[in-house]
Amino acid sequence: MSEKQKTIGVIGLGLIGGSMAIDLKRRGFAGQVLGVENDPVSAQAAQTIGLVDQVVPYEECVERADILVVAVPVGTAVKLVCDILDRFHSGAEAFSFAEKKADASENASAPAWKDKVVIDVCSTKEQICQATHYHPCRKQFVSTHPMAGTEYSGPWAAMPGLFDGRACIFANSEESSPKAVKLIEELYATLNMRPIRMDAAQHDVHTAYVSHISHVTSFALALTVLDKEKDEKHIFDLASGGFSSTVRLAKSNADMWVPILTQNRDNVLHVMDTYIDKMKAFRDAVADYDEDRVRSLIEEANKIKKIIR
Amino acid sequence: MSEKQKTIGVIGLGLIGGSMAIDLKRRGFAGQVLGVENDPVSAQAAQTIGLVDQVVPYEECVERADILVVAVPVGTAVKLVCDILDRFHSGAEAFSFAEKKADASENASAPAWKDKVVIDVCSTKEQICQATHYHPCRKQFVSTHPMAGTEYSGPWAAMPGLFDGRACIFANSEESSPKAVKLIEELYATLNMRPIRMDAAQHDVHTAYVSHISHVTSFALALTVLDKEKDEKHIFDLASGGFSSTVRLAKSNADMWVPILTQNRDNVLHVMDTYIDKMKAFRDAVADYDEDRVRSLIEEANKIKKIIR
Numbered sequence: 001m002s003e004k005q006k007t008i009g010v011i012g013l014g015l016i017g018g019s020m021a022i023d024l025k026r027r028g029f030a031g032q033v034l035g036v037e038n039d040p041v042s043a044q045a046a047q048t049i050g051l052v053d054q055v056v057p058y059e060e061c062v063e064r065a066d067i068l069v070v071a072v073p074v075g076t077a078v079k080l081v082c083d084i085l086d087r088f089h090s091g092a093e094a095f096s097f098a099e100k101k102a103d104a105s106e107n108a109s110a111p112a113w114k115d116k117v118v119i120d121v122c123s124t125k126e127q128i129c130q131a132t133h134y135h136p137c138r139k140q141f142v143s144t145h146p147m148a149g150t151e152y153s154g155p156w157a158a159m160p161g162l163f164d165g166r167a168c169i170f171a172n173s174e175e176s177s178p179k180a181v182k183l184i185e186e187l188y189a190t191l192n193m194r195p196i197r198m199d200a201a202q203h204d205v206h207t208a209y210v211s212h213i214s215h216v217t218s219f220a221l222a223l224t225v226l227d228k229e230k231d232e233k234h235i236f237d238l239a240s241g242g243f244s245s246t247v248r249l250a251k252s253n254a255d256m257w258v259p260i261l262t263q264n265r266d267n268v269l270h271v272m273d274t275y276i277d278k279m280k281a282f283r284d285a286v287a288d289y290d291e292d293r294v295r296s297l298i299e300e301a302n303k304i305k306k307i308i309r
Numbered sequence: 310m311s312e313k314q315k316t317i318g319v320i321g322l323g324l325i326g327g328s329m330a331i332d333l334k335r336r337g338f339a340g341q342v343l344g345v346e347n348d349p350v351s352a353q354a355a356q357t358i359g360l361v362d363q364v365v366p367y368e369e370c371v372e373r374a375d376i377l378v379v380a381v382p383v384g385t386a387v388k389l390v391c392d393i394l395d396r397f398h399s400g401a402e403a404f405s406f407a408e409k410k411a412d413a414s415e416n417a418s419a420p421a422w423k424d425k426v427v428i429d430v431c432s433t434k435e436q437i438c439q440a441t442h443y444h445p446c447r448k449q450f451v452s453t454h455p456m457a458g459t460e461y462s463g464p465w466a467a468m469p470g471l472f473d474g475r476a477c478i479f480a481n482s483e484e485s486s487p488k489a490v491k492l493i494e495e496l497y498a499t500l501n502m503r504p505i506r507m508d509a510a511q512h513d514v515h516t517a518y519v520s521h522i523s524h525v526t527s528f529a530l531a532l533t534v535l536d537k538e539k540d541e542k543h544i545f546d547l548a549s550g551g552f553s554s555t556v557r558l559a560k561s562n563a564d565m566w567v568p569i570l571t572q573n574r575d576n577v578l579h580v581m582d583t584y585i586d587k588m589k590a591f592r593d594a595v596a597d598y599d600e601d602r603v604r605s606l607i608e609e610a611n612k613i614k615k616i617i618r
Contacts, residue, residue: 147549167546196546203547209537210548214555217526220587222610225518227583229616232515236616237476237505239519240456244617245554246523251614254607258600265595272592274536276585278529283581286574291567298563301531305560307538307545308553 005031007111009065011058011080013037013046015149016121017071018158020191021051026160029190036061037155046155062087066111067187068118075259077120078128084118085137092137117180119144119187123207123256124263125171125200139177142184145169145203146193147211153253168193171200208267213275215249215257216268222250314340316420318374320367320389322346322355324458325430326380327467329500330360335469338499345370346464355464371396375420376496377427384568386429387440393427394446401446426489428453428496432516432565433572434480434509448486451493454478454512455502456520462562477502480509517576522584524558524566525577531559 008030010017017035024030035052037043043055062068062084070080091113119142120128132141148166150157168188173181185195198206225247229235261268285293317339319326326344333339344361346352352364371377377393379386400422428451429437441450457475459466477497482490494504507515534556538544570577594602 210552219610222613223587224584243519250610275533278532301528301559304531
């Protein structure tokens, strides 16, 4: 193991945590990847697939890892990051007490508590940044959002290359120590991600528009069509590629999305209300047989061409 | 040219017409493909790309082709199919009058009017079937909807293999002559399409659910996000793959979609209203911080997994 290689502890071996584990190990950033997974089926799967070198208990992971990656749903992540920072704090205090008593070199194999870093990979940033803001070890926390994913979840969904070429948000990174930020920038550079620094509140507004609302519109579309399917069994014979791509996100996992939508409630609500207004404008134009209004709405929407490929 | 090969006249050299022209010629069903295109830029492009053997005036195309494919937006298609059937009718009458006067073999190189077939490829079926229902040449019309496409349009968007493996609806095919239906089944077999016979009204209900509403939700999503972009220039830096796939259909062409949405108004309106109700249920659950209701809506929507890949 080279001096530069780190021990990474991934807490939550799902799509994001699992995919990070794969590439950080393969690409040599991690000498060793430890995993923590509460769900016994997922833990077994992660070991069978070989996502991590070792599945270990949470406490052991926090103790042994240089970098802890908290990759669990956002509600749990807030609690976990705080708990890990607490452990950094008491670990460092115990260490400085022990230092006075005995030779510190006894502990030389485990990383020093004050050098450890914890990151989260949550889709909402404001709440986790608020919850940690006054923590005495706040500088050891780097709040990130790697903007990548699929509609699938669990260790089975993890894959190499998931993050390549995508953006990674660093939220409120001025609250972290420059050394910690630099280390985590190296981690994401290994994943070929493009770093963007952003205010946590701003991040949550933007993701409400370009990610969260897309999921809600897909959920609503699935609900609409499934409702009809109760009467018309063969309705999906006609489903085209367009339908599949629009409804794809409706497969997304409730454990992940319930806390995102409730944590980002105010922003999401604002976007949903705008969306419902646009939908009603469309509806009324169609209801009135007003071809000119329908045309101008479509032509306005077509401007999205300039923005996405 | 083998005896079996047909002269195909494609009216409207866009995505659908152009893609049919390519594969019908390549795969040997068509000996010759004639094209009609009103827009001079598209006509020039179709010739430059080589989509068809020859771009000809409309009247000449109707005269020379064995099979006419009307591939224009649905409003225009209704008028064109009726006009072509009128020409079949007067051509056959003039021919039977001429037969009495002179040797019919003079006309042997052009296909007999009574053997010609016209098809449409429209996304709505009820109006075109109603408009042609009492036409004396109704049997020479086969109303079809090949369920394939992309969000792009024009001759530049045409591509080989577009239809392979997809479904093709034959609407009210009992009103067409069995011989005409058999011929058009062979045409779509060449395109590797799976034929489904369906009542025109039923078709329009189904497509409202599995195609038209997807487009409307994408248009509304694009409008929502573009609205926000006016204040926040960098909002699209964060757009993920999920957003792109959900908003993709918002690039779709107004010329095509305005008549679809107004022709299928009643069905589309019904689906939009159901959709707005589902969206509001979601909105209210989020507004109330009601995690249980948000969860049960998402889990209900997840059932779409059983239906689409």
